[in-house]
Amino acid sequence: MNLRWWRRRRSLVCRQAVALMADYLEGRLEARDRVRLERHLADCPHCSEYLAQLRVTIDALGRAEPSALQDEALDELVALYRGWRADPTDA
Amino acid sequence: MAAAFVLASAPVDEDGVLVDRLRAGDEGAFAELVRRYQPRLLRLAEGTVGRNAGAQEGTQDTWLAVVRGVDRFEGRSSFKTWLFHILLNRARSAQYREQRAGRPDDMVDERFDAGGAWASPPEPWADRADDRLVAAQLADRVQNLLPQLPYAQRQVIVLRDVEGLPPSEVALLLGLTDGNQRVLLHRGRARLRHLLAEEVVPS
Numbered sequence: 001m002n003l004r005w006w007r008r009r010r011s012l013v014c015r016q017a018v019a020l021m022a023d024y025l026e027g028r029l030e031a032r033d034r035v036r037l038e039r040h041l042a043d044c045p046h047c048s049e050y051l052a053q054l055r056v057t058i059d060a061l062g063r064a065e066p067s068a069l070q071d072e073a074l075d076e077l078v079a080l081y082r083g084w085r086a087d088p089t090d091a
Numbered sequence: 092m093a094a095a096f097v098l099a100s101a102p103v104d105e106d107g108v109l110v111d112r113l114r115a116g117d118e119g120a121f122a123e124l125v126r127r128y129q130p131r132l133l134r135l136a137e138g139t140v141g142r143n144a145g146a147q148e149g150t151q152d153t154w155l156a157v158v159r160g161v162d163r164f165e166g167r168s169s170f171k172t173w174l175f176h177i178l179l180n181r182a183r184s185a186q187y188r189e190q191r192a193g194r195p196d197d198m199v200d201e202r203f204d205a206g207g208a209w210a211s212p213p214e215p216w217a218d219r220a221d222d223r224l225v226a227a228q229l230a231d232r233v234q235n236l237l238p239q240l241p242y243a244q245r246q247v248i249v250l251r252d253v254e255g256l257p258p259s260e261v262a263l264l265l266g267l268t269d270g271n272q273r274v275l276l277h278r279g280r281a282r283l284r285h286l287l288a289e290e291v292v293p294s
Contacts (some may be wrong), residue, residue, distance in 0.1 A: 008101065013207030022277035026258075046209045050284075051293055052217035057284045059220070063230035063254035066130035073147075077125045081118060084158055 012040040017047045021054060106170040114161050125154065128174055131254065137184045138245040142238060153178045172260055175250070179255060179264055181205055214292045236286045244279035251276055 011018070017040045023029045024037055041048050106127075131238035132153060136146035156177045164173055204210045220226045237245055250261045251272075262272055 013203075014209050015203040015207035018203075022273055022280075025280075026273070046212035049215045049217055052212045053213060053284050053288065054280055055218040056217050057233065057280055057287055058252050060226070060229040060233040060287070061248065061283070062211045062228070062255065064234040064253055065230070069126060069130050073129060074122065074125055077129065077151065078118065078122055080151060080155060081121050081158060084155060085116065085118075085128075088159075 013046070014040075014044060014047050017041070018042065018050060021051055024051075025054065082090050098213040107166060110161060110164060110166070110170055113158065118198040121154075121158065124157075124170070126173060129154075131171070132174060132178060134253070135249055136178055136182065137244070138237065138249045139179065139242060141242075149178060149182050152181055156181070168260070171254070172256065172264070175254075175256075176264055179246075183266075214288065216291045218289065219291065230292075232290055233283055233287060236283055239286060240282055241281050244275045244282065247272055248283070252280070 017037055020029060020033055020037045024034065029037065041051065106124070109120045109124050113124065114137045129150060130148045133146060136153075140146050140149060153174065157174065160177075164170075168176070202210055220229055235246070237248065240248065245267055246259060250256045250264060251258070256264070258269070258272060261267070262269060265272070267275070
C-alpha cells in the first residue's frame with residue numbers, strides 16, 4: 001500500500017484531468033484538485049493541448065457575431081408595433 | 092471639459108433610456124431596441140426551437156410581449172436578460188424539457204484507454220488561434236457549428252459563452268440546477284472543440 005497506492009491516489013490520469021477541466025475553467029475547482037490538475041498539466045502535453053483548445057473554443061464563442069438584421073425583418077417588427085399601437089387589444 | 096467628455100462618450104442611448112422612451116410610445120426607440128437585440132434574440136430562438144419559421148414567430152411574440160409589458164419591466168435585470176426570459180418562457184416546450192443533462196461521468200467519453208491515458212491524443216492546433224485571422228475564422232465557424240449541438244447544450248452555450256451571462260442568470264432563465272448547467276456547458280464546449288478540430292485538422 002504504501003507509496004505506490006498513495007502516489008496513484010495523488011496523481012491524476014488524463015481521463016481524470018479532463019473531467020476536472022470544466023470546473024477548472026469556471027474557476028471553481030477546490031484548491032487541492034487545482035494543484036493536482038496543474039501538476040498533471042505541467043507534465044502532460046496532450047492534456048495541456050486539450051485545455052488550450054477548449055479555451056480557444058470558448059474564446060471563439062465569445063466573439064461570434066449574430067447574423068445581421070435584415071431590413072425586411074426590422075420593417076416587419078415595426079409594422080407589428082404600429083399594429084399594436086393602433087389597437088392594443090388586438091394583438 | 093466635463094461636458095465635452097459626456098457628449099463624446101454618450102453617442103448612443105443606454106438600454107434604460109430606450110426603454111423609457113418605449114414606455115412613452117416612441118417608435119424610434121422600439122426600432123433601435125430591435126436593431127440591437129433581434130439578431131441575438133433570433134439566435135437564441137433558433138437554439139431553442141431550431142432554425143425554422145417557429146423561431147422567427149417566437150421573436151415576434153416576444154417583441155409584442157415587450158411592448159405590452161414594458162410598464163412592468165422594473166430594470167432589476169438587464170433589458171437583454173428580460174427579453175431572453177420572455178422568449179424562453181414562451182418557448183419552453185416539451186421537446187426542451189425532455190432533454191436531461193445526463194450523468195456527469197458521461198462527460199468523459201471513450202477517448203481514453205483502460206488506464207485512463209489518451210487513446211488518441213488531440214492533434215495540436217490551439218496555437219494557430221494566436222493568428223488574428225485564424226481566430227476570426229474560428230469565431231465564424233463555431234457559430235455555424237452551434238446547430239449541431241442538442242438544444243439543451245446549445246441554449247446554455249449561447250447564454251453563457253456567446254452572450255456572456257453569469258451562471259446565476261442562466262440558471263434562472265433555463266430553470267436548471269447548477270450541476271446540470273455545468274454538465275451541459277462542458278459537454279457543449281467539448282463537442283464544439285471536437286467539431287472545430289475536425290475542421291482545423293484535415294483528416
